[in-house]
């Protein structure tokens with residue numbers, strides 16, 4: 001498909017933090033940043049024609065340097081929508097990670113078994129189904145279901161990204177998926193409503209009713225209405241961690257696509273972890289045991 005848009009960063013794009021603080025919170029040995037992305041670099045891995053945004057370059061070298069600086073041992077790199085179903089930047093990062101990164105790809109129903117095997121060998125362990133309308137054109141549920149059938153035999157899981165108001169409509173679909181399901185950013189609750197609001201309770205009920213559903217307790221900077229230090233998000237993430245300690249993941253979301261209000265300091269994001277996982281036991285599960293079980297077992 002020919003690209004009719006220049007590969008030039010959107011004028012209102014916010015670039016990732018140039019010099020994050022060293023976290024005060026010391027990450028446990030083996031900690032995994034289980035939600036981050038690579039963007040390009042565009043000269044080597046052009047963004048997809050169907051993308052909804054054109055970001056800054058944020059390649060694997062910068063990501064791996066941040067991993068080491070913050071004190072993480074490993075990354076889970078999630079295919080960003082600006083690369084569409086072209087997973088070359090992701091796979092290249094995985095292949096250059098010395099086994100320290102796993103990936104979540106975006107594929108179509110026409111993906112072949114050979115292509116899946118190749119991605120598996122590189123370190124891909126899941127696919128992402130995106131329902132956020134500002135990021136992607138809608139994909140029919142039958143297409144997602146046929147992709148799910150194809151990836152299930154590999155032992156992969158499915159990451160789903162949706163907004164809180166869409167959960168009710170998606171529930172029957174989620175129940176049909178044959179694999180472990182990981183929900184991005186706690187299903188994006190409206191944090192002005194309170195954790196007792198039926199919308200957030202619906203999300204907790206979903207997890208309570210289906211042991212295959214995991215949640216990333218990520219993106220306080222995206223969910224917060226107050227801004228740093230994101231205190232308004234703490235009760236939500238803490239509730240999920242404490243209710244489902246064996247089914248939660250944490251990640252930076254570097255390089256933070258589509259942030260409009262501000263760019264978070266990645267070191268300060270790490271300092272958010274002990275607020276939502278207050279004990280060493282919860283921290284170990286969130287940062288080490290759970291991601292290693294899902295991605296490196």
Ligand code: 0GY
Pocket residue numbers: 079080081082135184253256257258
């Ligand atoms: C995130 C969130 C966003 C973007 C993407 O793939 C993406 O483009 O995931 C967003 O804009 O909410 O998880 O990084």
